[in-house]
Amino acid sequence: MATILVIEDNPANMALATFLLQSVGHEVLSTIDAEAGLTLARERQPALVLMDIQLPGMDGLKATALLKRDAATRAIPVIALTALAMSGDEERIRAAGCDGYIAKPFAYREFLATIAAQLAQSSRPAQP
Ligand code: MN
Numbered sequence: 426m427a428t429i430l431v432i433e434d435n436p437a438n439m440a441l442a443t444f445l446l447q448s449v450g451h452e453v454l455s456t457i458d459a460e461a462g463l464t465l466a467r468e469r470q471p472a473l474v475l476m477d478i479q480l481p482g483m484d485g486l487k488a489t490a491l492l493k494r495d496a497a498t499r500a501i502p503v504i505a506l507t508a509l510a511m512s513g514d515e516e517r518i519r520a521a522g523c524d525g526y527i528a529k530p531f532a533y534r535e536f537l538a539t540i541a542a543q544l545a546q547s548s549r550p551a552q553p
Contacts, residue, residue, distance in 0.1 A: 426450035427472035427544055432462035432488065433506060434480050438529060442475060442506075445536055457481075459488035466498045473543060474503045476523065486521040493522035502543050 429446055433439045434457040443453045454469055456462045459480050466474060474492065478485040485505060492498045505518045505526040518526050527539050 426452070428452040428454060428469065429473045429475060429540070430454045430456075430462060430465055430469065430471040431475045432456055432459060432480065432485065433475070433477040434458075435477070438477070438506070438531070441531055442536075445531070445533060446540070449537060449541075451540075459483035459485065463488060463491060463495075463498070466492055466501060467495070470498075471501060472547065473540065474501055475506055475527070475540075476503050477506045478518070479508070486517065486523075489521045489523050502547050504539065504543060 426449065429451050431439060431442050431453055433442060439455055443455060446453050454465055454471060456465060460483060476485040476489055489503050489505070492501065492503060502524040503522065505523040506529060507514065507518065507526050508529045515526065525539060525543060527536055
């Protein structure tokens with residue numbers, strides 16, 4: 426399966442995301458900190474990043490923008506993990522460079538379906 430980097434500071438959400446991802450065979454890299462996440466993304470080249478938006482210190486939107494600005498990590502898809510539900514948030518998330526988002530609290534099937542769809546999309550050859 427795939428190596429997936431999860432950047433999430435809430436222990437319950439991290440535990441649940443890790444459990445769900447491992448239950449379908451993915452390898453999980455985890456950190457609670459955006460800066461550590463940027464380093465892990467460069468060094469380990471995960472197939473996908475799950476990015477909490479609200480993090481202590483650098484937030485997930487800023488971290489995503491930095492990932493997408495760096496040639497070493499720009500191709501890695503980023504799915505935002507967001508409790509934000511106000512109108513305009515999806516636009517902010519897309520503007521930062523996120524490829525999609527998953528709302529918290531996680532709905533198990535939707536969580537895994539969103540990830541499977543993103544991984545399938547990234548593994549297809551680019552269209553001319
Ligand atoms: Mn958070």
